[in-house]
Amino acid sequence: MNSLDPRVKRLPVVGEPGQAEPKAPLDQFGTFEVFVQPKEGKPFQHEGAVHAPNLEMAFVLAKETFTRRFQCVSLYTVDTRHVFVSPMTEGNISVFDYLHDVPEQTGTKVSYEIYQLVKRGKQHIHVGTVQANTPDEAMSEAKRKFHSDKIVYNIWAIRTDDIRFTKPEEKELWLTLPEKKFRDASDYKGGDKLKVFLESR
Amino acid sequence: MYGGGNTFEGVKTDSLAQEDPVKLAEFEARIERGEKIEPTDWMPQLYRKQLIRMIEQHAHSEIIGALPEGTWITRAPGFKRKLALMAKVQDEVGHAQLLYSAAETLGKSREQMITDLITGKSKYSNIFNYPAFTWADSCFISWLVDAGAIVNQLANAKGSYGPYCRALDRICAEESFHLKYGHHCVIYLATGTQKQRDMFQEALNRWWAPMMHFFGPSDKISVHTEVLMKWKVKMGTNDDMRNQFLDMYVPKIWELGFTIPDPNLKKNPETGRWEYTEPDWEEFKRVINGDGPCNKERLEVRRIAEERGRWVREALKSPKAAYVTPLA
Numbered sequence A: 001m002n003s004l005d006p007r008v009k010r011l012p013v014v015g016e017p018g019q020a021e022p023k024a025p026l027d028q029f030g031t032f033e034v035f036v037q038p039k040e041g042k043p044f045q046h047e048g049a050v051h052a053p054n055l056e057m058a059f060v061l062a063k064e065t066f067t068r069r070f071q072c073v074s075l076y077t078v079d080t081r082h083v084f085v086s087p088m089t090e091g092n093i094s095v096f097d098y099l100h101d102v103p104e105q106t107g108t109k110v111s112y113e114i115y116q117l118v119k120r121g122k123q124h125i126h127v128g129t130v131q132a133n134t135p136d137e138a139m140s141e142a143k144r145k146f147h148s149d150k151i152v153y154n155i156w157a158i159r160t161d162d163i164r165f166t167k168p169e170e171k172e173l174w175l176t177l178p179e180k181k182f183r184d185a186s187d188y189k190g191g192d193k194l195k196v197f198l199e200s201r
Numbered sequence B: 001m002y003g004g005g006n007t008f009e010g011v012k013t014d015s016l017a018q019e020d021p022v023k024l025a026e027f028e029a030r031i032e033r034g035e036k037i038e039p040t041d042w043m044p045q046l047y048r049k050q051l052i053r054m055i056e057q058h059a060h061s062e063i064i065g066a067l068p069e070g071t072w073i074t075r076a077p078g079f080k081r082k083l084a085l086m087a088k089v090q091d092e093v094g095h096a097q098l099l100y101s102a103a104e105t106l107g108k109s110r111e112q113m114i115t116d117l118i119t120g121k122s123k124y125s126n127i128f129n130y131p132a133f134t135w136a137d138s139c140f141i142s143w144l145v146d147a148g149a150i151v152n153q154l155a156n157a158k159g160s161y162g163p164y165c166r167a168l169d170r171i172c173a174e175e176s177f178h179l180k181y182g183h184h185c186v187i188y189l190a191t192g193t194q195k196q197r198d199m200f201q202e203a204l205n206r207w208w209a210p211m212m213h214f215f216g217p218s219d220k221i222s223v224h225t226e227v228l229m230k231w232k233v234k235m236g237t238n239d240d241m242r243n244q245f246l247d248m249y250v251p252k253i254w255e256l257g258f259t260i261p262d263p264n265l266k267k268n269p270e271t272g273r274w275e276y277t278e279p280d281w282e283e284f285k286r287v288i289n290g291d292g293p294c295n296k297e298r299l300e301v302r303r304i305a306e307e308r309g310r311w312v313r314e315a316l317k318s319p320k321a322a323y324v325t326p327l328a
Helices: A055-066 A135-146 A168-174 A178-183 A191-200 B014-018 B021-032 B045-070 B079-104 B110-118 B135-156 B162-190 B194-213 B226-230 B238-255 B281-288 B295-316
Strands: A030-037 A045-052 A074-079 A083-085 A110-117 A125-132 A154-159
Touching: A030 A055, A045 A055, A045 A074, A045 A125, A045 B079, A045 B162, A055 A074, A055 B079, A083 A135, A110 A135, A125 A135, A135 A154, A178 B079, A191 B162, B014 B045, B045 B079, B045 B110, B045 B135, B045 B295, B079 B110, B079 B135, B079 B162, B110 B295, B135 B162, B135 B194, B135 B238, B162 B194, B194 B281
Parallel strands: none
Antiparallel strands: A030 A045, A030 A074, A083 A154, A110 A125, A110 A154
């Protein structure tokens, strides 16, 4: 290919120039939801989604996509299919009014993480854990445990075992090196040079 | 990096007549109150279509925009500049990931978006169809093209679609480094040798016309966008955005002693608006429709990258995977 860029010139010829088959479904893999903890002691919050071939790769890509600049001490990922979503409400209607009470069930309960949306336009925030047999029961438990005067517009429930958490030894992923200032706006002070230049004119 | 209204296509409001008037009124009232629209909320088809188009074009622009700058990583002067430019290019590609996800929540698959980019069906910011000849071109892009993008993105971040606004907030925070870095690079050229100054002046001469095109066709010839403004899809007219950019950056360019290649460029003290030679919209139309200096190369590089990655994706594909729309 003719180009100013020698690397483009060196690109091998692959397929027919200008021709592309439509991509097959799932060519870009499924999606995984990403939750970030901005500070120690702060709750995890939903940040967005990544496409990845599996949960482990989703974790790696989430770190690259969502924690490049903003402070982060921990993150986790979960397959979008494993997030149970309540209806969405608005105005002064709380989603808790919509959730029906599931009678206490027997059997081995597992733990579910619960997330609330308390301001439309913002993110879902982790509020705590409940024990339940089914996602429905988890929502019902959430209502029992986290119901307050605060209006909640939407609830998510995720089985704790479906989440890929940050392992303790991985925490150093977010230790910022002092010499990495080159990606920080504060490191670009051209003011002095500019001042000398302007005074000389 | 993205500039607004890219096409001359009219907004067809025909579909509005088929919308449920009660739901439409509720939808408009919600936007009026300043609330965000979320993926599961009811929305008119036209809103969905326009947002997909806009967010998708924005995502493609981030990917394609990384190409002319990426060219300069290996040749950037000095180790620190190389590191910074590499970080910036990585940022841009990351922005595309955020934006593709936001567009996906509206129902268009990532596969379809990438197919539409490679086959030329979807557009991207026209400015990236021009080549970066010298290091100074790369500096122009980092400083002024990013500045233009920030003007647009800050406006759009106040729009009505929740996932897009949240992506833009993250993007704007990262772009502030790009802008500072770009300005720093240009100050170094401006305060350097005559040869360095000439190099930037030449880059400025080359990029001024595409920069004026960046914000899209003039309001005089642009199609009506009232409904998109009312729905907070578009947050300002093309001319408003262009004017805001000129207001912020022309004085900074002049301060460095460079000449902008438009003898008619001046601010009208009475109206507070900038006056300039009308950009050549015929050229803009011609280039955006495929006949620019780099259109073929940009798409070909993207196509080859997809082709070369195919075997990796095939190998990683899980038979258990099934697609669901990302949540927010």
